[in-house]
Amino acid sequence: MKKNFVLAVLCAVLCWAGCKKTTPQAAPGTETKNETKKWTIGMSQCNLGEPWRVQMNADIKMAADQHPEISVVFKDAQNDTLRQQAQVEEFISAGVDVIIISPKEAAPLTPVVAQAYDKGIPVIVMDRRVLGDKYTCFVGADNKKIGRAAGRWIVQKLGGKGKVVELKGLMTSTPGQDRHNGFMEGIKDSQIEIIFDADMKWLEPNARKEMESALARFPEINLVYAHNDPGAHGAYLAAKAAGREKDILFVGIDGLQQEGQAYVKQGLLSASFEYPTGGKEAVEAAMTLLSGKTVEKEITLASRVFTKDNIDAGGEWLSE
């Protein structure tokens, strides 16, 4: 009896919610809004778990807000390859004018991107690549180059020799591998010694734990190179708890405004290397495409290094 009552209430609530939805559709404001929005961009993000990807979406939104004639539909694939495939298919059938995709993986998303491309919908691929050349353009930064720049910067900073702890990102992921390999190239001809390394899987609590172990083991550590800024911050907190944060330099990657840049500004990190999201560049490319012009197939994003000395001037662009 009680169960029936609960069911009835649920039904009533659902009906009410359903009825409510129809009201705004009938409102006159929305139709005129659709008319001014001439073009629609579909954006499929592989996940919104990482702050960096949240930032990418925010950058795209901010850039798109400058153009009143476009509207962006955002979809979050929640780290699910099949879901991301479905999202691109939905964009194709909805007939969007441009697709922006930051794919989770190359191989499984290549066919569906090619399908959109063959149907004449421009596809802008961001950060991670798809296979082959059936896409309109790729926007991304080069992790290996950034790792190399970090390595060189560290060699210079330490005067060619020193004891370094490397806190790696997830080493089964390409950014983790590239940031490591680039770094090794950067420090190749120096006497920099990696005395301790661990896979902290991009996570700050893990970085802190691993750094505690490094501190317990080595009385002398000159610098910590972490594959992302949260990792460097976790290492800083561990060193601070051990009272050794003044003897160690901390270097991270990503350079987000509210993370890496903030840590540099507060004097916690010595440097943070930017890994740009490319959100703005992607929207610019989309606008160029929509106006009927063509864009370059490869748009490689330049990155900056933020240090205490240059942060107020907006960082320094990496040469190379």
Add this chain to the structure above:
Amino acid sequence: MNKTSISLKTGEHWLASPTTRVLAALIIVFVLGLLFNADGAFFKWGTHRDMLRAVSVYGILACGMTLVIISGGIDLSVGSILALTAVCFSLFTIHYQTAVILAILVCLVISSLCGIMSGAIIARFKIQPFISTLAMMVFARGLAKWVSGGQKISTAVQQADGTYQYVEVPGVFNFINSKLLGDNITVVTVIFLICIVISYIILTKLRYGRYLYAIGGNEEAARLSGVPIIKSKLLAYGLSGLFCGVAGICQAAQELQGDPEAGISYELSAIAMVVIGGTSLQGGRANMWLTLIGVLTIGYLEKILSINAIGEDKRLMLTGAIIIAAVLLQKTKK
């Protein structure tokens, strides 16, 4: 003949006691640490203090998890509720500058309500705990992301014009993050030990504790003997939520921020700790001290692998093997 068999029996009995078996796993791990001491790093108290710090948040979750598992249930939502509380606590203390006591109280109420909600669905509508808390795990994670706008809540506060302003770390963060007794123990570890003692008192000194054992042992029999099943279960999940809240506050203080992605897969670590403590997942059997030993076993294992800089692949394999070995050690011969 008779004599020897008796002494053999008592000998067996001593070895068969759950405490000995659970302790054996810890001792084995500890001896491994003595052997692979990473150039003496294992002999420094600092290493042990850091291990206790790192394991405290998991340990606090394991307290609530033990209560729930005794009642024959399971709580998969602990990691998500931890994230939700961490985000809320950071929002209140960093962004809104709320009074600390008020912020703590509100956060604990929120986390307890999450637990009570799972409990209500389990007890009132007889939904399996696995499913109900799985739903809460997803829901609370979403809520944490929604409340935080998908961003970490840190001392870099975004203003209306998109620029960032940097505020001081609240005093309560620094306090929870500090050490006591001449730098020998961290505050989070003390909080963890208090949680263990509270759970111990609940289980052994209160009538409610016996209700939990009774429900886990045989729910129908408990109901017939007048145990208030629904209320007891509600309270068990509510308490688990409360401990998640405490853990979330500790997590936020240690990271100096509220991360909506914090605590992912922490529920599995907490369950592993409880299970290594000899608790049966079928309920009705557990002991708070054994959970503490389980927490220490996992903590020491992770620490030893970490100070020796063992690669991730070998770490996972070794952890899996040790969990199985520890559980096999407890299997009583029949």
